Amino acid sequence: MSETTPQRVNDFVVKLANVNGTGSASANGLLMKTIFRMGVPVTAKNFFPSNIQGLPTWYEIRVSKDGYQSRTDRIDLMVAMNAQTYADDLAEVAVGGYLLYDSSWPRDRQLKRDDIQLLGVPLAKMVNQKYEDPRSRILFKNIAYVGVLSALLDLDLAVIDQILDELFARKPGLLEANHQAVGLGSDYALAHFACPLPIRVEPMDKTKGHVVIDGNTAAAMGCLYAGASVGAWYPITPSTSLMDAFKALCERHRIDPETGKNRFCIIQAEDELAAIGMALGASWGGARSFTPTSGPGLSLMGEFLGLAYFTELPLVVFDVQRSGPSTGLPTRTQQSDIIAAAYASHGDTRHVLLFPKDPEECFYLTVEAFDLADRLQTPVMVLSDLDIGMNDWMCPEFKWDDNYRPDRGKVLRKKELESVDSFSRYLDVDGDGICYRSYPGDHPRGAYFLRGSGHTAHAKYTEDPDEYTELVDRLSRKWETAKSHVPEPVLLSRKQAMAGVIAYGSSDSAVQEALDRLEEQGVPMDYLRIRAFPFNEQVDEFLAGHDRVFVVEQNRDAQLRMLLLNESAARREQLISVLHYNGFPMSCDIVITRIQAAMSAQGAAA
Amino acid sequence: MSYISKPRVGHPTLQRNELGLRQRDYEGTISTLCAGCGHDSISAALIQTFFDLNIEPYRVAKTSGIGCSSKTPAYFLSQSHAFNSVHGRMPSVTMGANAANSSMIFVGISGDGDTLSIGMGQFCHAIRRNLNMAYIIENNGVYGLTKGQFSASADVGSTAKKGEVNNQKPIDAALTAINQGASYVARGFSGDRQQLVPLLKGALRHKGFALVDIISPCVTFNDHQGSTKSYAHTREHFHQLEQTDFVAPAEEITASSEGRDLTPVTLHDGSRILLRNVENGYDPRDQAAAFAYLKNCQLRGEIPTGLLFIDENSIDFHERNNTIETPLNDLAHEDICPGADALANMLGRYR
Numbered sequence A: 001m002s003e004t005t006p007q008r009v010n011d012f013v014v015k016l017a018n019v020n021g022t023g024s025a026s027a028n029g030l031l032m033k034t035i036f037r038m039g040v041p042v043t044a045k046n047f048f049p050s051n052i053q054g055l056p057t058w059y060e061i062r063v064s065k066d067g068y069q070s071r072t073d074r075i076d077l078m079v080a081m082n083a084q085t086y087a088d089d090l091a092e093v094a095v096g097g098y099l100l101y102d103s104s105w106p107r108d109r110q111l112k113r114d115d116i117q118l119l120g121v122p123l124a125k126m127v128n129q130k131y132e133d134p135r136s137r138i139l140f141k142n143i144a145y146v147g148v149l150s151a152l153l154d155l156d157l158a159v160i161d162q163i164l165d166e167l168f169a170r171k172p173g174l175l176e177a178n179h180q181a182v183g184l185g186s187d188y189a190l191a192h193f194a195c196p197l198p199i200r201v202e203p204m205d206k207t208k209g210h211v212v213i214d215g216n217t218a219a220a221m222g223c224l225y226a227g228a229s230v231g232a233w234y235p236i237t238p239s240t241s242l243m244d245a246f247k248a249l250c251e252r253h254r255i256d257p258e259t260g261k262n263r264f265c266i267i268q269a270e271d272e273l274a275a276i277g278m279a280l281g282a283s284w285g286g287a288r289s290f291t292p293t294s295g296p297g298l299s300l301m302g303e304f305l306g307l308a309y310f311t312e313l314p315l316v317v318f319d320v321q322r323s324g325p326s327t328g329l330p331t332r333t334q335q336s337d338i339i340a341a342a343y344a345s346h347g348d349t350r351h352v353l354l355f356p357k358d359p360e361e362c363f364y365l366t367v368e369a370f371d372l373a374d375r376l377q378t379p380v381m382v383l384s385d386l387d388i389g390m391n392d393w394m395c396p397e398f399k400w401d402d403n404y405r406p407d408r409g410k411v412l413r414k415k416e417l418e419s420v421d422s423f424s425r426y427l428d429v430d431g432d433g434i435c436y437r438s439y440p441g442d443h444p445r446g447a448y449f450l451r452g453s454g455h456t457a458h459a460k461y462t463e464d465p466d467e468y469t470e471l472v473d474r475l476s477r478k479w480e481t482a483k484s485h486v487p488e489p490v491l492l493s494r495k496q497a498m499a500g501v502i503a504y505g506s507s508d509s510a511v512q513e514a515l516d517r518l519e520e521q522g523v524p525m526d527y528l529r530i531r532a533f534p535f536n537e538q539v540d541e542f543l544a545g546h547d548r549v550f551v552v553e554q555n556r557d558a559q560l561r562m563l564l565l566n567e568s569a570a571r572r573e574q575l576i577s578v579l580h581y582n583g584f585p586m587s588c589d590i591v592i593t594r595i596q597a598a599m600s601a602q603g604a605a606a
Numbered sequence B: 001m002s003y004i005s006k007p008r009v010g011h012p013t014l015q016r017n018e019l020g021l022r023q024r025d026y027e028g029t030i031s032t033l034c035a036g037c038g039h040d041s042i043s044a045a046l047i048q049t050f051f052d053l054n055i056e057p058y059r060v061a062k063t064s065g066i067g068c069s070s071k072t073p074a075y076f077l078s079q080s081h082a083f084n085s086v087h088g089r090m091p092s093v094t095m096g097a098n099a100a101n102s103s104m105i106f107v108g109i110s111g112d113g114d115t116l117s118i119g120m121g122q123f124c125h126a127i128r129r130n131l132n133m134a135y136i137i138e139n140n141g142v143y144g145l146t147k148g149q150f151s152a153s154a155d156v157g158s159t160a161k162k163g164e165v166n167n168q169k170p171i172d173a174a175l176t177a178i179n180q181g182a183s184y185v186a187r188g189f190s191g192d193r194q195q196l197v198p199l200l201k202g203a204l205r206h207k208g209f210a211l212v213d214i215i216s217p218c219v220t221f222n223d224h225q226g227s228t229k230s231y232a233h234t235r236e237h238f239h240q241l242e243q244t245d246f247v248a249p250a251e252e253i254t255a256s257s258e259g260r261d262l263t264p265v266t267l268h269d270g271s272r273i274l275l276r277n278v279e280n281g282y283d284p285r286d287q288a289a290a291f292a293y294l295k296n297c298q299l300r301g302e303i304p305t306g307l308l309f310i311d312e313n314s315i316d317f318h319e320r321n322n323t324i325e326t327p328l329n330d331l332a333h334e335d336i337c338p339g340a341d342a343l344a345n346m347l348g349r350y351r
């Protein structure tokens, strides 16, 4: 643990330890938003249990004047509101840091450390004097600690007031009480502590043109803008909020002004098998459709994914990845469905995957996913994760080009069907492996019989070995075509790079910061962020250009490395894994220490 | 050879319907089912139904799961769109297609295995949504395509071809559907086309979920003595709850279909189903009474057929969901994309 430097202006971490279900989320969100509105780059991660009430939860706010978004291993200020976790929370504070606790009762014996400062505030006592009903007492205790922190961290009270005004515009009674609670806390802190602390916020101008948003909401906006009109789903954390957001957006932006009727159809299915069946049926019907899920749901969707691949129907599936099966860590993050998604289903199948790195990319890559699915006539899976999907990230505001029109790919509608001599659904007219399709109900000439693997170029039944081979070989041709359609990787070169690093998705923020630190230490590295599977040429070029490539990922089995070995020119000894898989988002420190260790081990061996 | 084209024998006397189409325009490719399979008779009944109703084939979406029964969409309406999906999941595919384009006519073909085992969940939930479709179960008491295992509709005491006796209670599709609140439930017999066709017509014209459970003997695995789904057993034990006529909206009720015990049931589009000689005052509009009556029949080993239940005030999925009538696949992008300015506004709360 490093020591807290005397002055850490706009560069520190506050962690709040709460009890689930006590309304702390809104208080913590208020804190983060205040810092953001003060123009200072900030991110927040929520660590919550699979529980509605009672279990411990944490909220970690990183203030970073340099705009880093990943976790770091140091905690400068702990707001310890949960006696159950006192011991761990205390231990986590960096030397020279602070711990804020509720001193309404005699200090807990566990709370003893000489190398940090303990700040006791009788929060419960204060609010209990002020408020009568038990629910208010719990809720306003949270708001009161926001008040305490506003004084300690030098937050702008006017900004807090403004946010509260916005939040409670329609509930004046609550608004007044909230203002009071903030005042209660800040008055106490100003009277009892030397405010502000050396860790504090100073206004900056670095958040203009940015938003603080979660990836699921951003992906939902992507669905809205891409023109998706049918969504089917079965609730599962951490993907649920994607459909919640889509529904809210549709109810606001997709109501027919004349009839008041919905220009969308959202179906809560009986399970994920039905959810993907509905999405697929809608795609056959000619609508842009999607289904959001997480690992367990993806497993259930396996059979239909194969059918979608062979019947060549576009489909967008969101897999907001979480840790492992069943109970245990469903509310923790991981990148552990890579292989399951890439090769989902039985038979010879391979699927297009996209890896957004943050909410901003969730928005843009979602739109791209729909276009790709239509162009390639195949399922496209957007693999985000709990960290991206459910945490608030700071990103540049999304922009929209009003000239955008969905690329529905090779579709013959009524007009086109009228003018063609004949229509064969699976005939590779253009030689790129992608055939022309039609929508049911448009025109008699567009009618065809859709079935699994046994079909001819004219969509007729066949069990003929040659015709089957021809079909799957054409699908391989289409896979080759896909390589030039999927988003390219992002290359970040450094002069005299000593090795390469490959990462994807939410690991990006940790990797970016780690590579800056390593460069400062004289270890510059090139970095390729992969954004899609199949891998395209740039991936092979990068591999060819580096003898050693560190592959950073958040799973145990090095799944992207596996995929690279299988699907690119990578050599086994060339790829060194940097893995993190405990369910929490990766910190930059982990990347740094793992790469350092590997470098020195290799150096020793050389 | 991959495609069996049907020899189209011209027949000058073949009647044309109002669209100028002949019955053969509603046919499909030659069936590959066993000769005598009940499923083929159902395909024939469907061909007649669509012909009589003057439906343009390309306005029909046929969906199915997996099984001998689920293969049959290839054997009727070859000019329609079809999706032979996966085992037990036809309802979800139909739901999705219906969401994308509610203007089409949806007919789903399933088997007793496809529906009552692997697809039981989707079946019940399609009913719960009152999805606007005709759902046809070609019910033979066995898994035909996997060679004769008992299905969940096999009766207690019914024997398999090699003598094995089924001792598990059956799941009755019609009873289940009524219990789940299906808005149209009928039962027919593949061997009685005269009764079947009006029931199918009603199912297609009904707005909402319409189940037609059709006893359809499997000649290869379940037509022996001891089977309760054989032709012989069904002929002996089925009886019509009522006689059924289908009357299209514009048609007059003719003298021949008039009668003393006539009960007309009106469908959403103005068509009527006329019920005559109704058994013991059976009322297919009374859910609880229908359920009780049919449950008793089941316990007695009787197979009542006809229109078992109908909710004349059926409100289908889209009506309840407030979906716009324009098929969603026809909405212009401008009508569903809010545009750049709206995005900037939308992001306001995240600033």
Ligand SMILES: Cc1ncc(C[n+]2csc(CCOP(=O)(O)OP(=O)(O)O)c2C)c(N)n1
Pocket: B066, B067, B068, B069, B070, B087, B110, B111, B112, B113, B114, B115, B138, B140, B142, B143, B144, B145, B146, B151
């Ligand atoms: C997931 C899956 N499991 C099992 C099968 C094998 N299978 C094919 S058809 C069938 C049973 C069909 O029975 P039924 O629906 O009654 O149709 P029938 O052949 O009797 O008309 C089974 C189990 C399959 N195709 N898919």
Ligand code: SF4
Pocket: B032, B033, B034, B036, B037, B038, B039, B068, B069, B140, B144, B145, B217, B218, B219, B220, B221
């Ligand atoms: S096995 Fe039975 S159900 Fe299948 S085609 Fe033959 S008779 Fe019909």
Ligand SMILES: [Mg+2]
Pocket: B067, B111, B112, B113, B138, B139, B140, B141, B142, B143, B144, B151
């Ligand atoms: Mg069967």
